[in-house]
Amino acid sequence: MNPVSFCKLLKSKGFNLFVGVPCSILTGILNQFMGDSEVIYVPATREDEAIGIAVGAYFGGRKPIVFMQNSGFGLSINALASLVLLYRIPMLLLITWRGDSPLDAPEHYFMGKYTVNLLKALEIPTFTLAKKNVGKVILKAHALMEEGKGPVVLLLREGVIE
Amino acid sequence: MKGHEAIAIITTALSDELIVGANGFISRQLYSIKDRPQNFYMLGSMGLASSIALGLALAIPNRKIVVIDGDGNILMNLGSLASIGHSSPKNLIHIVLDNESYDSTGGQPTVSSTVKLEKVAEVAGYKTSKKVSDVGSLQHVVAELPRLEGPVFILVKIEKGREKTSRVSIAPEDIKKRFAFAIGSQKC
Numbered sequence: 290m291n292p293v294s295f296c297k298l299l300k301s302k303g304f305n306l307f308v309g310v311p312c313s314i315l316t317g318i319l320n321q322f323m324g325d326s327e328v329i330y331v332p333a334t335r336e337d338e339a340i341g342i343a344v345g346a347y348f349g350g351r352k353p354i355v356f357m358q359n360s361g362f363g364l365s366i367n368a369l370a371s372l373v374l375l376y377r378i379p380m381l382l383l384i385t386w387r388g389d390s391p392l393d394a395p396e397h398y399f400m401g402k403y404t405v406n407l408l409k410a411l412e413i414p415t416f417t418l419a420k421k422n423v424g425k426v427i428l429k430a431h432a433l434m435e436e437g438k439g440p441v442v443l444l445l446r447e448g449v450i451e
Numbered sequence: 452m453k454g455h456e457a458i459a460i461i462t463t464a465l466s467d468e469l470i471v472g473a474n475g476f477i478s479r480q481l482y483s484i485k486d487r488p489q490n491f492y493m494l495g496s497m498g499l500a501s502s503i504a505l506g507l508a509l510a511i512p513n514r515k516i517v518v519i520d521g522d523g524n525i526l527m528n529l530g531s532l533a534s535i536g537h538s539s540p541k542n543l544i545h546i547v548l549d550n551e552s553y554d555s556t557g558g559q560p561t562v563s564s565t566v567k568l569e570k571v572a573e574v575a576g577y578k579t580s581k582k583v584s585d586v587g588s589l590q591h592v593v594a595e596l597p598r599l600e601g602p603v604f605i606l607v608k609i610e611k612g613r614e615k616t617s618r619v620s621i622a623p624e625d626i627k628k629r630f631a632f633a634i635g636s637q638k639c
Contacts, residue, residue: 306510329509331538333502334530341499342534345471345506348491350636353506371495376627 309356336361498527536576
């Protein structure tokens, strides 16, 4: 799926505020959101700040997506545990998965190795996007988020949305 | 001025503004002094009260949002001052109760005795930034609030010293439901 269709699909599910910290894997997607006057794009200084902003936006009637690299997910664990999980705030997190292969830069190695297990430990439903399942997975993740009233994670590797 | 006096002055001056209370003694005192459905008590996620307020301010620009923050809280998320200054929502009032310490953990010092937070807010882009240290000045500035250009930052110097207050006795999910219902924005 290309970034245009990906963003269209997310918008069709009502998502209308995008807040987070960029990752190179997200460049194409973020370019769509930044150029779209129908949605609010908020650059955050840190990923946990982005989660706070998303919670406020949710209370204000918006439907936010929080985007970040998995390095930033590490930084966000307390915000997820003591805010999003505690109050059961519905929230879609688009987390890029660096360090999923030994060929990636060394700074991503450990976080890449532990990302899935950390998400499991937090009991946050997680879907890994693959080229053939993007549409289906987004619908599933969205439905789960709505019905479970909590956070749901989409894990995105390089090369899936292009 | 004590923290509870500051909160009483602030809440007396407000009408239907939405209030986000920082975790620790601020939310507890806000709850015991003036509980209302338009209050969001942030129980954990230290540092993020002003971020929640920013999200609210951006999502509902026609409604005034007040965040009652602490020095330890904002020092943990100084980037929030930058984000608020940058997007500059007119409807956001950011009040920081500054006792220069982590009071609820035994009064260990923060660094706000030397860092001029009201200056940081000013250079970050807040349209109005003030510092008050006594009851009279706080009363004066909260009476002025409707006329001040936002985002507004008010640093309120308060006394150190733990004030005994009981915990917020509403379950987190009920805080959420009540707050969302008061705003009329979400079915929870």
